[in-house]
Amino acid sequence: MDPNGDDNLESPAALAVLPPKAPVIGPGHTYASVTDQISAIVLTRRTPRGWLIAFAVASTLVMVLAVSLLQLLRFGIGVWGENNPVGWAFDITNFVWWIGIGHAGTLISAILLLFRQEWRTSINRFAEAMTLFAVACAGIFPMFHLGRPWLFYWLFPYPNVMSLLPQFRSPLEWDVFAVSTYATVSALFWYVGLIPDLATLRDRTRSGIAQKVYGLLAMGWRGSAMHWHRYEVAYLLLAGLATPLVVSVHTVVSFDFAVSQVPGWHTTIFPPYFVAGAVFSGFAMVATLAIPIRWYYGLEDFITMRHLNNMAKVMLATGLIVIYGYSTEWFAAFYSGNVYEIAVVKNRFFGPYKLEYWALLLCNGLIPQLFWFHRFRTSIPVLFTVSIIINVGMWLERFIIIVTSLSRDYLPSSWDMFYPTIWDWGLYIGSIGLFLWLLLLFIRFLPMISVFEMRELVSRQRGHVAEGPSEAGGRIDKVDGLEGATA
Amino acid sequence: MKREPRVYGLLAEFPQPENLLAAATAARAAGYRRMDAYTPFPVHGLSEAIGFHTTEQEARHWNTFFVIDYLKRCTSSDSSEQLDFT
Numbered sequence: 414m415d416p417n418g419d420d421n422l423e424s425p426a427a428l429a430v431l432p433p434k435a436p437v438i439g440p441g442h443t444y445a446s447v448t449d450q451i452s453a454i455v456l457t458r459r460t461p462r463g464w465l466i467a468f469a470v471a472s473t474l475v476m477v478l479a480v481s482l483l484q485l486l487r488f489g490i491g492v493w494g495e496n497n498p499v500g501w502a503f504d505i506t507n508f509v510w511w512i513g514i515g516h517a518g519t520l521i522s523a524i525l526l527l528f529r530q531e532w533r534t535s536i537n538r539f540a541e542a543m544t545l546f547a548v549a550c551a552g553i554f555p556m557f558h559l560g561r562p563w564l565f566y567w568l569f570p571y572p573n574v575m576s577l578l579p580q581f582r583s584p585l586e587w588d589v590f591a592v593s594t595y596a597t598v599s600a601l602f603w604y605v606g607l608i609p610d611l612a613t614l615r616d617r618t619r620s621g622i623a624q625k626v627y628g629l630l631a632m633g634w635r636g637s638a639m640h641w642h643r644y645e646v647a648y649l650l651l652a653g654l655a656t657p658l659v660v661s662v663h664t665v666v667s668f669d670f671a672v673s674q675v676p677g678w679h680t681t682i683f684p685p686y687f688v689a690g691a692v693f694s695g696f697a698m699v700a701t702l703a704i705p706i707r708w709y710y711g712l713e714d715f716i717t718m719r720h721l722n723n724m725a726k727v728m729l730a731t732g733l734i735v736i737y738g739y740s741t742e743w744f745a746a747f748y749s750g751n752v753y754e755i756a757v758v759k760n761r762f763f764g765p766y767k768l769e770y771w772a773l774l775l776c777n778g779l780i781p782q783l784f785w786f787h788r789f790r791t792s793i794p795v796l797f798t799v800s801i802i803i804n805v806g807m808w809l810e811r812f813i814i815i816v817t818s819l820s821r822d823y824l825p826s827s828w829d830m831f832y833p834t835i836w837d838w839g840l841y842i843g844s845i846g847l848f849l850w851l852l853l854l855f856i857r858f859l860p861m862i863s864v865f866e867m868r869e870l871v872s873r874q875r876g877h878v879a880e881g882p883s884e885a886g887g888r889i890d891k892v893d894g895l896e897g898a899t900a
Numbered sequence: 901m902k903r904e905p906r907v908y909g910l911l912a913e914f915p916q917p918e919n920l921l922a923a924a925t926a927a928r929a930a931g932y933r934r935m936d937a938y939t940p941f942p943v944h945g946l947s948e949a950i951g952f953h954t955t956e957q958e959a960r961h962w963n964t965f966f967v968i969d970y971l972k973r974c975t976s977s978d979s980s981e982q983l984d985f986t
Binding site: 613638866 | 949950
């Protein structure tokens, strides 16, 4: 039995034995204290030294990205290590990796909202921001892989004098719609969720310019019952819109491979296995970012051990689905009797990329099994390390899928190896820099935890404890009419 | 001569959402209609308590959401319903 009591056992006897659920917010918090503590990070505290150092590092990496992109634009795709059989490599690997990372944000904010999982509230804002920035990083890769990225709008079916329409039978075209829808809905969801908190910042800031900017973005939010009513309808509708996207976006991304006839790609397991892998890597990224941030900003009361424990459980569950996906690939290859499919599996285990493949199995298969144990799920160093290992493993997974299949397909005379160049690495590391850069700006200028949802949690927890203040009434003031004021 | 000022409105502050909800329900029962309630987080049932949430308004939301309202106005024979951009 889980000592932390997250199991929902229904029998009263079991409930009597179980200790009460670990709280999702630290003890002793009031409406004012949560507001103060979260908004102070943005408003009153000076920019901390650690933030400045991190921002300097991230900015350097953004410059690496800029240089890599300029190099790419100047000399073309040839600066990458791609060759004739391996026409896709780091770019699509990174694209799938980033899109996958974004999925945790949507899962946390939309699906857990619909399932009324209270523990989502303190990590949702931050995970949604992560989604948005991950999609931005993902977008770079296919767009620059076009060769002439300035003509990217040709991908959209817009009316043009050339009477051209995109190729709708290509899954890459489906990607355009899947990812642009995803980016739009994620951005809307994030912004709508921010509006009440932007109003809080507007009301609390002492700087005139910040007041104007936050005020403009808060769109006249006053916290009236009417506002909340409309807000909740809008938020629920957006959650409903975002929910199918959690499944659909990575499904469409997996079609890029599954619809083709390359051995190792042409499988029906890809869509569910990609979606599970996306949630797996996304939660790993949330944990990787949440752990240092909660430590640095002292947010242990808001992002509690229960959150980290739950995230570890999600990683364990989705990790097992990913392992199931790998086993299905092996089984299907041998069961089909298809020589090419069998060759792909053998090639992955014992071929030239075997090191990467075994590393991937270690990172995604073996190491996450530590999360079966409560001791490791609640140990910060283990959680942090394993989450980074999972991120590496998921990147390797995409690399293996893409590169091993392409480097050795049907015709041995056309086989070739892929070796990344410095510009491949520059672009990849640069995109991580861009992600961190955007995330750091977000942490500095916007509340990284939803303030009003934390107030709501305080209110609900007060209900659980049942120690509300005794006075039932309140202060009643007469507001005098204008003529009264002058009299 | 000092006269009693005319009452323009009443403001009340409540420490907890349940108190506010009870007061809003009571005020509506007492016949007050032009009310609003401001809270730092959503309080369930508050908009109903002050009488904001009605089926007619709800229907209008949905119409607006699906742009049906716009289309209805465009095709309406009643000139007062039509959108005037001049």
